[in-house]
Amino acid sequence: MKLPFKIPLSGKTAVVTGGGGVLCSEFCRALAACGATVAVLGHRIESIQRVADAINADNEVIAAGGSAFPVVANVLDKSSLEAAKTEIDAKTGGCEILINGAGGNNPRGTTSAEYLTRDDLDPASAAVRSVKTFFDLDAEGIGAVFNLNYLGTLLPTQVFARDMAERVSPVIINISSMNAFRPLTKIPAYSGAKAAVSNLTQWLAVHFAPVGIRVNAIAPGFFVTEQNRALLLDENGGYTARSKKILAHTPMNRFGEPSELIGTLLWLCDNSSSGFVNGTVIPVDGGFSAYSGV
Ligand SMILES: NC(=O)c1ccc[n+]([C@@H]2O[C@H](COP(=O)([O-])OP(=O)(O)OC[C@H]3O[C@@H](n4cnc5c(N)ncnc54)[C@H](O)[C@@H]3O)[C@@H](O)[C@H]2O)c1
Known part of the structure; x- marks a missing residue:
């Protein structure tokens, strides 16, 4: 990967949740190529091991003195996150950069059509056409999407941020989405959950300001990844x-190409370039959020 520019991360530790995924694996590689030691945190060992191995074999990373290692943890299980923190602290000087990347949608929080029609309100007709309306969404599916995105950002922050206050220029970056600004059709749970992630980003930025932890979010536009292919x-x-x-x-x-998120990621991580940027949600979207459609 060619970095748009480099920031000095030598000696720093970054924890990237969802690090085995499409976007966050790029984040891990970029941070390591700037010299960071990166804990690639995820709930599936195969993907995080693959990402860490590729990073450790990358010549740009080797030249920068960076590295990566996999850490298995579930962002919804606080005790597994605490065990991950113990492992990371034992291997490094402790987390200074936390990227809350684990997240995503679930078909159980998704309607099959953009709009409700009168036909959909007739259960027999809707069943024949196998339509899943707003009224068919189940609370558990919606809860799963909210939990993964919102609690899956909040719990790692609880576990890692306490010690980050003791570090030099600590940063947290959450991953929001276009649907946080205005909901996308069909995905009410994911839209609401990402709006909550943006809101939490602002809340945390305010709450942590006195102890020096900056909290911002990136709102990616549309990138073709496994989740939405x-x-x-x-x-x-x-x-x-x-x-x-x-x-x-x-x-x-x-x-967008995942590599097009890297400039914003590095800028937000670098205190000398974004030291007064706090509580923002930065769209990287080719203009999607600016366009009214007319
Ligand atoms: N792809 C897009 O266009 C897009 C757009 C906007 C926002 N996002 C957001 O960006 C982030 C990364 O998305 P992606 O497209 O790379 O997704 P992805 O599915 O490739 O990556 C998500 C990763 O999170 C991990 N994960 C899921 N549940 C977990 C859990 N409970 N504990 C630990 N790890 C868990 C998965 O194993 C996976 O490796 C997500 O928050 C997503 O919502 C993506």
Whole structure:
């Protein structure tokens, strides 16, 4: 990966939750290529091990003196996060940069259509057409999406931030989304949960300001990843109706590349360039959130 620029992270430790995923694995690599020791935290050992191995074999990372190691933990289980912290503290000087990247949607929090029609209100007709309306969403599925995104940001922050107050220029970066600004159709749970992540980002920035921990969020626009591939691309790799709609509302008329998030990530991590930036949610979206559609 070619970094847009470098920041001095030699001797620093970064913890990246969801580090085995598409976007956060890029974050891990970029931080290590700036010299950081990166704890790639996730609940599946195969993916976080693969990411850590690739980072440790990367020449740019080796040249910068960075490295990575996998840490298995569930962001929804505080005791597993505490065990992860003990492991990370034993291997490093302790977390200075926390990236709360674990998150995502779940089909159980998703309606099948954008709009409710009168036909949908007739259970027999809706069943024949296998429509899942707002009224069919189950509380457990919605709860799972809220928990992963909101609690999955709050609990790692509880576990890691306490000691971060003792470090030099500590930073927390949460991952929000376009749907936090305005909800996207079909995904009410994910939209509400990411709005809550943006809100928590502001709350934490205020609460932690006296102890010097800056808290910001990145709101990525649309990037084709494993989670949304089926929504955005058909089986032949062509655009679905939904992705055509997204692109029509993205003034730059394309999806983002994960590497295009790195400049914002590094800028937010670097106290000498963003030391007075606190409590913000930065869109990286090709103009999607700025465009009214007209
Ligand atoms: N892909 C996009 O276009 C997009 C857009 C906006 C926001 N986001 C957000 O960016 C972040 C990363 O997204 P991605 O597309 O790379 O997703 P991804 O599915 O590739 O990565 C998410 C990672 O989180 C891990 N994870 C899930 N549940 C966990 C748990 N309970 N404990 C620990 N780890 C857990 C998964 O194993 C996975 O490695 C998410 O918060 C997502 O909501 C993505």
